[in-house]
Amino acid sequence: MKKIEAFIRHEAFEPIRSELxxxxxxxxSISEVKGSGRQKGIVETYRGSSLTVNVRPKLKIxxxxxxxxxxxxxxxxxxxxxxxxxxxGKIFVLPVEEAIRIRxxxxxxxxxxxxxxxxxxx
Amino acid sequence: xxxxxxxAAIPIGLIAMLALPSLAFGQDxxxxxxxxxxxxxxxxxxxxxxxxAAVLVMFMQAGFLLLEVGFSRMKNVGAGxxxxxxxxxxxSIAYWAIGFALAFGGTGELWGDSGFFLDVGSTASQxxxxxxxxxxxxxxxxxxxxxxxxxxxxxLAIVWGTTLERIKFGAYVVYAIVFSALxxxxxxxxxxxxxxxxxxxGMQDFAxxxxxxxxxxxxxxxxxxxxxxxxxxxxxxxxxxxxxGHSMPLVGLGVLILWLGWFGFNPGSTLGVFGDAAAGIGNRxxxxxxxxxxxxxxxxxxxxxxxxxARKTIDIGMAGNGAIAGLVAITAPSGYVEFWAAxxxxxxxxxxxxxxxxxxxKWIDDPVGALSAHGLAGVWGTLACGIFTAPRFAEFNGVGExxxxxxxxxxxxxxxALGVGAAFAFVFVFSxxxxxxxxxxxGLRVTPDEEDAGLDISEHGMYGYPEAFIPxxxxxxxxxxxxxxxxxxVTATMASDRPSEA
Numbered sequence: 001m002k003k004i005e006a007f008i009r010h011e012a013f014e015p016i017r018s019e020l021x022x023x024x025x026x027x028x029s030i031s032e033v034k035g036s037g038r039q040k041g042i043v044e045t046y047r048g049s050s051l052t053v054n055v056r057p058k059l060k061i062x063x064x065x066x067x068x069x070x071x072x073x074x075x076x077x078x079x080x081x082x083x084x085x086x087x088x089g090k091i092f093v094l095p096v097e098e099a100i101r102i103r104x105x106x107x108x109x110x111x112x113x114x115x116x117x118x119x120x121x122x
Numbered sequence: 123x124x125x126x127x128x129x130a131a132i133p134i135g136l137i138a139m140l141a142l143p144s145l146a147f148g149q150d151x152x153x154x155x156x157x158x159x160x161x162x163x164x165x166x167x168x169x170x171x172x173x174x175a176a177v178l179v180m181f182m183q184a185g186f187l188l189l190e191v192g193f194s195r196m197k198n199v200g201a202g203x204x205x206x207x208x209x210x211x212x213x214s215i216a217y218w219a220i221g222f223a224l225a226f227g228g229t230g231e232l233w234g235d236s237g238f239f240l241d242v243g244s245t246a247s248q249x250x251x252x253x254x255x256x257x258x259x260x261x262x263x264x265x266x267x268x269x270x271x272x273x274x275x276x277x278l279a280i281v282w283g284t285t286l287e288r289i290k291f292g293a294y295v296v297y298a299i300v301f302s303a304l305x306x307x308x309x310x311x312x313x314x315x316x317x318x319x320x321x322x323x324g325m326q327d328f329a330x331x332x333x334x335x336x337x338x339x340x341x342x343x344x345x346x347x348x349x350x351x352x353x354x355x356x357x358x359x360x361x362x363x364x365x366x367g368h369s370m371p372l373v374g375l376g377v378l379i380l381w382l383g384w385f386g387f388n389p390g391s392t393l394g395v396f397g398d399a400a401a402g403i404g405n406r407x408x409x410x411x412x413x414x415x416x417x418x419x420x421x422x423x424x425x426x427x428x429x430x431x432a433r434k435t436i437d438i439g440m441a442g443n444g445a446i447a448g449l450v451a452i453t454a455p456s457g458y459v460e461f462w463a464a465x466x467x468x469x470x471x472x473x474x475x476x477x478x479x480x481x482x483x484k485w486i487d488d489p490v491g492a493l494s495a496h497g498l499a500g501v502w503g504t505l506a507c508g509i510f511t512a513p514r515f516a517e518f519n520g521v522g523e524x525x526x527x528x529x530x531x532x533x534x535x536x537x538x539a540l541g542v543g544a545a546f547a548f549v550f551v552f553s554x555x556x557x558x559x560x561x562x563x564x565g566l567r568v569t570p571d572e573e574d575a576g577l578d579i580s581e582h583g584m585y586g587y588p589e590a591f592i593p594x595x596x597x598x599x600x601x602x603x604x605x606x607x608x609x610x611x612v613t614a615t616m617a618s619d620r621p622s623e624a
Contacts, residue, residue: 043583044579044588045583046588051597054596055595057591
C-alpha cells in the first residue's frame with residue numbers, strides 16, 4: 001500500500017476529487033496548510049506600511065491506495081494541478097504498513113476498496 | 123444666505139419700531155414681522171425634517187456596505203468597504219456640481235439647466251425661480267440638494283452589490299461620475315423634478331421605486347451582462363452553485379439599517395411636516411412611516427413563507443431580501459395609498475423576490491439578489507400605484523389620479539407602465555454603453571488569478587480580515603521570548619535588555 005501526499009493549489013482540488021471518485025477512489029483527506037517554497041511571498045500594505053507574508057496557503061491531499069494504483073492517482077493529480085507556474089506544489093509517495101477499518105476491524109487492502117452500492121444502501 | 127438676511131431683519135425691525143413711535147407704522151411692521159416669522163417657522167420645521175430624513179438615508183450606505191460584505195467571501199470584504207466610501211464621495215461632488223441642476227433646475231421636459239454648484243440667489247423667490255420645486259416645498263435649497271443627493275447615492279450603491287467579488291475598482295469610479303452627474307439626475311428630473319413623465323404623463327413615484335431602485339438595478343443588469351458570473355458559480359454543465367457569503371449576521375445588520383434608513387427615504391419625500399387639515403389630510407410623513415413598515419413586514423413574511431414552500435427551509439438571506447423587496451415596492455406608492463394597501467403591496471413583492479432570485483440565478487450571477495429585490499420589486503411597486511393610489515392623495519400630491527381599485531380605469535396603470543418602460547430603456551442603453559466602453563478601455567473585470575486570490579489582496583494590497591489569511595507567526599516581531607511559568611521572575615535589567623517592540 002502507498003500513501004500519496006500532494007500539496008496543491010486550492011483551485012485544483014475539485015477536479016481532482018471528482019476524477020478520483022469517477023475512477024473508484026472515493027476516500028481522501030484534505031488539510032489547509034501554509035508553507036514556503038520557491039513561490040514568492042506576498043506583500044500586504046496596511047495604511048502605508050507593509051508586511052511581507054512569506055508562507056502561502058496550500059491544500060494537502062492524502063490518499064492511501066494499493067501499489068498498482070499509484071501511477072493512476074499521481075497522473076490524475078498532475079493533470080489537474082499543473083499550471084506550469086512556480087507554486088503548483090509537490091507530490092510525495094510514502095509506503096504504508098497497515099490499514100484497519102475501525103468500524104469492522106478489517107485489515108489490509110480490503111479496507112481501501114470503495115463500498116458497493118449495496119453496502120451503502122444497507 | 124436667506125436665513126442670514128431674515129435673522130438680521132428681525133432686530134432691525136425691532137429697533138425701527140422703538141425709534142419711530144408712529145402707531146400706524148408700528149402695527150404694519152409688527153404684522154409683517156409676524157407673517158415673516160410664520161413663514162420662516164414653517165420653513166424651519168420642514169427643513170429640519172428633511173435634513174433628519176436625509177441623514178437617515180445617508181446611513182443606508184452603512185446598510186449596503188454590511189449587506190454586500192456579509193454576502194461576500196472573506197477574501198473580498200475589504201473591497202466592499204473601499205467601494206462604498208469612495209463611491210459616496212465621488213457622487214457627493216458630482217451631484218452638487220452638475221447633477222442637482224440637471225434634476226431640479228428649471229422646468230425643461232428632459233432636463234434642468236440652472237443652479238450648477240447650487241448657485242442660487244440670496245432670497246427665497248430667487249431660489250424658487252431656479253428650482254421650481256421650492257415653490258411647492260419651501261425648504262432650504264441646501265437641504266433639498268442633500269436630500270436628493272443621498273437618494274442618488276443609494277441608487278448608485280444598488281448597482282454594485284451585483285458585481286461583487288470580480289469587478290475592477292476603476293470601473294466603479296468611471297460609472298459613478300457619469301451616473302451621479304448625468305444618468306440619475308435626468309431620470310429624477312423626468313419623474314421628481316417636473317419633467318415629462320411627471321408633468322405630461324402624470325406618472326406617480328413618490329420616493330423612487332423606479333427613479334432610485336429600478337434605475338440602480340437596471341445599471342446592475344447592464345454591468346452583469348458584460349461582466350459575467352464569478353468563477354465557480356456555474357458547473358461545467360451550467361447548473362448554478364451556491365457561493366455562500368461569509369457572514370449572515372452582517373447581512374442581517376445591513377438589512378435592518380436599510381429598513382431604518384427607509385423611514386427617512388419614504389417619509390422624507392413629503393419634503394415637509396404639514397398635512398392639510400381642511401382637506402382631511404393628516405401629517406403625511408408620520409402616516410408614511412407606518413405604511414412603509416407594514417409593507418416591509420409583509421415582504422418578510424411572504425418571502426419566508428414562499429421559500430419554505432419551495433425549499434423547506436427558513437432561509438436567512440431570503441428573509442432579508444423579502445424586507446428589502448417590500449420596502450422597494452412601497453417606495454413609489456407610499457405617499458399615495460391607504461394603510462390597508464401597504465401589506466398587500468409588500469407581500470406581493472415578497473413573493474416576487476423569491477421567484478425572481480430563483481429564476482435569475484439560473485443564468486445571471488447576482489450575489490445579493492438586487493436584480494429581484496430592487497429591479498422586479500421596483501417595477502411592481504411603481505405599477506402598484508396604478509392599482510392602489512387613493513384619489514385623495516393623488517389630489518393632495520398633485521400628480522396623476524386614483525388607481526384601478528378606486529376608479530375602475532386603467533389610465534393611471536398605463537402611465538405607470540410607460541414610466542417604467544421609458545426609465546428602464548434610457549438607463550439600460552446608456553449604462554450598457556458606458557460599461558462597454560469601460561470594458562474596451564480600462565477593463566471591467568480582474569484576471570482569473572486575481573479573482574482566485576480575492577479582490578482585497580489583488581486590488582487593495584491588503585486583506586479585510588488579515589488574520590484569516592496570514593499565519594499568526596508572520597505577525598511575530600521575534601522580540602518576545604516566552605518564559606516557563608516556573609521560571610524565576612524577570613528582573614528589571616533583563617527586561618530592558620530585550621529588543622524594543624516599538
